[in-house]
Amino acid sequence: ETGVTQTPRHLVMGMTNKKSLKCEQHLGHNAMYWYKQSAKKPLELMFVYNFKEQTENNSVPSRFSPECPNSSHLFLHLHTLQPEDSALYLCASSLLQGTYNSPLHFGNGTRLTVT
Amino acid sequence: RKEVEQDPGPFNVPEGATVAFNCTYSNSASQSFFWYRQDCRKEPKLLMSVYSSGNEDGRFTAQLNRASQYISLLIRDSKLSDSATYLCVVPERTGTASKLTFGTGTRLQVTL
Numbered sequence: 260e261t262g263v264t265q266t267p268r269h270l271v272m273g274m275t276n277k278k279s280l281k282c283e284q285h286l287g288h289n290a291m292y293w294y295k296q297s298a299k300k301p302l303e304l305m306f307v308y309n310f311k312e313q314t315e316n317n318s319v320p321s322r323f324s325p326e327c328p329n330s331s332h333l334f335l336h337l338h339t340l341q342p343e344d345s346a347l348y349l350c351a352s353s354l355l356q357g358t359y360n361s362p363l364h365f366g367n368g369t370r371l372t373v374t
Numbered sequence: 375r376k377e378v379e380q381d382p383g384p385f386n387v388p389e390g391a392t393v394a395f396n397c398t399y400s401n402s403a404s405q406s407f408f409w410y411r412q413d414c415r416k417e418p419k420l421l422m423s424v425y426s427s428g429n430e431d432g433r434f435t436a437q438l439n440r441a442s443q444y445i446s447l448l449i450r451d452s453k454l455s456d457s458a459t460y461l462c463v464v465p466e467r468t469g470t471a472s473k474l475t476f477g478t479g480t481r482l483q484v485t486l
Contacts, residue, residue, distance in 0.1 A: 301378070302418070302461075302476040315473070349417055362408055363463075363474065365417035 262286040265350050265366035272340065273374055280335040280369050282350030290356035291333040292363065293325060296347040308333060309356040340373045347371075376400065378464050380477035387484055391452050395480045397462030398444045407445050408463040409436055412479065418461055422447070452484045 263284045272278050284291065293305040307315035308327040322344075324336040333350055347370050351363040379398045387393045399407075406425045410418040422429050424445060428437040435448040449456055459479040466473050 299382075299478070301478045304473065362420045362423060363418075365419070367417045370415075 263350060263352055263364050263366035265348075265369055267369055268367065269370050269372075271372045271374060272337065274340060274342070276340075277336070277338045279337065280348055280350075280371075282333040282335075282366055284331055284333075284350075284352040284364070284366075286352060286354075286364060288352035288354050288364070289330050290353045290361075291327060291330070292351040292353075293323075293333065293335050294349040294351060294365075296349060296368075302349065306335075307356060314356060337371075340371075342373050345372045377466075377475045378462055378477040380462050380480045382478055383481040383483075385480065385482050387452055387482070389452055389454060389484055389486055391484075392448065392450045393452055393482065394446055394448045395460055395462075395482075396444050396446050397464075397477055397480075398442075399462075399464045399475075400443070401464065401466045402440075402443060404464050404466055406465060407436075407438065408465075408474075409434075409445075409447050410461040410463055410476075412459045412461055414458075421460070449482075452482075454484050454486070457482055457484045 266281045290309045292307050295303045304317045305319045306325040311327050322339050326334040347368045349368045350366040353361040353363050355361045377400050409421040411421045412418040422436045424436045433450045437446045459481045461479045462477040464475050
């Protein structure tokens, strides 16, 4: 059983839709992350929040908008996506950001298809 | 050199075999590393952390060679359940934060 829960597991949306991905962690961690995993590519870091403050935006297009209301919850708001945005979106958390002995714990991901 | 590089495989090995994967990294300042395991259509899960020269956990041994800038993962007595993609992860400090860079992963298929 994962301590990081993501919903929905699967999402199909049109290019003009607005949807949100939700992530919740029950591990008492202080850092939360969004990653994108496309076929045959390494995981790409999108956003990092440390103690609710955004510390990293890895040149992500503005059609992806993160929100972190508290250390346990993370959202990714989606708007006007493109077909190439279809991928597995993974949320992760770690105790702290910036310490070497603080590995990531991943949620089971949202498989997104943009039509 | 890519930041983190792995042979994508697949490595096809019979049950009981010993198999090793390498991962090379470009940032010589990196001090610790992780191996994650990812099953098909599932999330990555932490397998091992490597902080000094190496780490051993049962059938799994991770070694670090700082001079040549590579990490290896050795799996002894392979089981069918070891079939998965193994991701090498290198934390790199950027100012006060650290950024984790993932390799593309090495796929292992253990067969009867």
